[in-house]
Amino acid sequence: MRPVYMISGGITKFAKAHPDKDFRFMVKEAYDYTLRDVPRFSKDMIDGAVGSYFSDHFTRQLKAASMAQDYLGLCPKPSKRIEGGGATGGLCFQSAWEAVASGRMNSCVAFGFETMSRVNTWKGNEFIALASDTNFDFPVGGFYSGYYAMMVQRHMHEFGTTVEQMAMVSVKNHINALYNPYSQKAKRLTIKQVRESPMVATPLTMEDICTMSDGAAVCLLASEEVAAKACERPVKIIGVGSGSDAMRMADRPHGKVILLPHEQESDYAHLKYPGVHSFRGGRMAAKLAYQMAGIHNPMEELSFVELHDAYTSSEIQTYEDLGLCKYGEGGRFVERGTPFMPGIDYGMSLPKQERLPVNPSGGLLACGHPVGATGLMQAVFAFWQLQGTMSKHLGNPTLQLKNPRRGLIHSHAGTGTYITVSILEAI
Amino acid sequence: MGEKGTIVYGVDPLIVHDHYEIDYRHSYAEDSPFFVGLSKGKLLGSRCTGCRYTYATPRSHCMECGAPTAWHEVPLSGRIHTFTICHYGGEAFLKETPFTLILVEFEGADTLFLSRLKGVKSEAVRIGMPVRACFSKTPAFKVTDVWFEPADRE
Numbered sequence: 001m002r003p004v005y006m007i008s009g010g011i012t013k014f015a016k017a018h019p020d021k022d023f024r025f026m027v028k029e030a031y032d033y034t035l036r037d038v039p040r041f042s043k044d045m046i047d048g049a050v051g052s053y054f055s056d057h058f059t060r061q062l063k064a065a066s067m068a069q070d071y072l073g074l075c076p077k078p079s080k081r082i083e084g085g086g087a088t089g090g091l092c093f094q095s096a097w098e099a100v101a102s103g104r105m106n107s108c109v110a111f112g113f114e115t116m117s118r119v120n121t122w123k124g125n126e127f128i129a130l131a132s133d134t135n136f137d138f139p140v141g142g143f144y145s146g147y148y149a150m151m152v153q154r155h156m157h158e159f160g161t162t163v164e165q166m167a168m169v170s171v172k173n174h175i176n177a178l179y180n181p182y183s184q185k186a187k188r189l190t191i192k193q194v195r196e197s198p199m200v201a202t203p204l205t206m207e208d209i210c211t212m213s214d215g216a217a218v219c220l221l222a223s224e225e226v227a228a229k230a231c232e233r234p235v236k237i238i239g240v241g242s243g244s245d246a247m248r249m250a251d252r253p254h255g256k257v258i259l260l261p262h263e264q265e266s267d268y269a270h271l272k273y274p275g276v277h278s279f280r281g282g283r284m285a286a287k288l289a290y291q292m293a294g295i296h297n298p299m300e301e302l303s304f305v306e307l308h309d310a311y312t313s314s315e316i317q318t319y320e321d322l323g324l325c326k327y328g329e330g331g332r333f334v335e336r337g338t339p340f341m342p343g344i345d346y347g348m349s350l351p352k353q354e355r356l357p358v359n360p361s362g363g364l365l366a367c368g369h370p371v372g373a374t375g376l377m378q379a380v381f382a383f384w385q386l387q388g389t390m391s392k393h394l395g396n397p398t399l400q401l402k403n404p405r406r407g408l409i410h411s412h413a414g415t416g417t418y419i420t421v422s423i424l425e426a427i
Numbered sequence: 428m429g430e431k432g433t434i435v436y437g438v439d440p441l442i443v444h445d446h447y448e449i450d451y452r453h454s455y456a457e458d459s460p461f462f463v464g465l466s467k468g469k470l471l472g473s474r475c476t477g478c479r480y481t482y483a484t485p486r487s488h489c490m491e492c493g494a495p496t497a498w499h500e501v502p503l504s505g506r507i508h509t510f511t512i513c514h515y516g517g518e519a520f521l522k523e524t525p526f527t528l529i530l531v532e533f534e535g536a537d538t539l540f541l542s543r544l545k546g547v548k549s550e551a552v553r554i555g556m557p558v559r560a561c562f563s564k565t566p567a568f569k570v571t572d573v574w575f576e577p578a579d580r581e
Contacts, residue, residue: 126517141520149511201511250539
């Protein structure tokens with residue numbers, strides 16, 4: 001496999017609704033931004049594209065990626081659509097990586113979008129719940145927030161995770177987003193406000209859960225030769241991994257933990273895994289990505305993480321899957337302040353603030369979650385972060401970390417049915 | 428078509444009402460005995476004929492070893508493995524809120540079963556609580572023909 005670089009990216013403002021722009025126009029906006037940021041790169045250097053959007057129900061247009069392809073003027077170049085639930089964007093990113101790594105293309109555009117505003121929020125929830133088994137799970141009360149609530153109830157039972165620890169994730173991500181003009185829902189919150197917002201599915205409140213959004217994102221991936229020619233500060237993709245799990249949560253095993261290099265079997269002598277408290281697919285994705293990237297201890301070797309925080313609870317669960325802490329320690333990981341940004345006042349005391357910032361951008365909780373764009377949005381923020389260009393793109397320097405070396409992006413579908421982890425490195 | 432006119436929500440941009448509905452001819456295929464079983468007051472799971480892994484849900488082939496499974500009767504009582512009380516839901520279920528979702532664990536089964544819990548105040552729901560299966564007297568041949576109630580209730 002050849003080395004692959006990300007050489008540019010762009011996103012639209014994520015919003016509750018963009019009725020003035022259809023999905024083609026939104027993709028075009030992100031695409032034009034992407035090309036403008038690499039003036040030495042021209043459209044004729046693009047070998048093909050991969051499009052991602054999650055739901056034919058939201059779009060009510062099959063083959064919508066073909067319409068974005070023609071709108072961008074990329075016909076007759078190779079193109080396809082990737083769909084994998086919430087991980088659609090992450091899978092799209094990795095599909096573009098594969099096109100370049102294999103030598104099939106020297107440069108590949110990954111574009112993603114979602115237009116979720118076309119139905120009301122509860123119809124939207126119903127559409128999303130169709131990504132659970134429609135014979136056995138959906139009819140019982142198909143509702144993803146309910147599924148995640150059951151998972152975190154078990155996490156709390158197994159490990160003593162608290163609702164206040166979950167609320168801290170919400171406070172962190174919403175405050176980070178105050179400095180990200182692309183975000184949909186930036187605000188200063190307190191733990192108390194998170195807990196007092198309307199209960200959705202016990203113990204998850206409105207502020208524990210991401211919103212639906214309209215938006216698009218684009219990543220431009222290239223071979224070493226093209227990257228050297230076209231981009232002043234390319235970022236290398238040093239590891240990709242993905243994993244999966246059974247569609248029905250009920251069917252998941254209660255067996256042994258998949259260990260990362262820095263863990264031992266004795267760490268988890270009494271833990272039945274993954275059950276419904278952990279994401280086996282996320283652990284597998286991380287293991288494979290770390291293997292390819294040569295990472296032995298993620299906590300020491302990563303500078304930041306952009307992960308799929310559709311729920312505050314799933315951010316905590318994901319710290320553990322990624323091996324940032326041991327299984328069961330996710331709640332204390334956030335309580336100590338480890339995943340908070342340096343130099344931002346969160347209105348609470350955090351002994352280990354800035355050790356490993358997680359979701360500097362504000363994540364899904366605050367940026368919004370236009371599904372097909374989300375995983376690519378994470379890549380764009382990670383790219384700007386590693387390039388050191390956050391200030392240029394966001395209009396303020398607050399979220400720019402000092403000399404970040406490596407960033408991890410994590411995209412997650414269903415109740416953990418597809419999960420991707422990709423690792424990017426500054427060069 | 429068109430008799431009622433088009434509902435216009437806005438003119439700049441032009442936003443109109445668009446309706447979509449469809450009926451399916453849906454086969455439960457190899458899982459059919461499970462749904463028929465519910466109408467007879469039985470909860471049918473699958474046991475692997477090779478490795479004996481036991482599922483509390485229908486699955487014709489084993490996820491662990493790939494061998495065919497055989498039907499087996501899951502006990503009609505179990506314990507709550509985890510739960511949530513949903514105060515919102517997908518549009519189809521909004522009118523039923525608040526409702527309680529549970530995953531049930533059974534003696535002798537390696538996996539769980541997703542269902543609703545009824546007949547109990549939400550404050551009283553606990554992990555580990557004994558529950559028993561209840562079946563609809565007028566089956567709709569849906570998974571909701573079964574639900575659970577606290578085991579100590581008659």
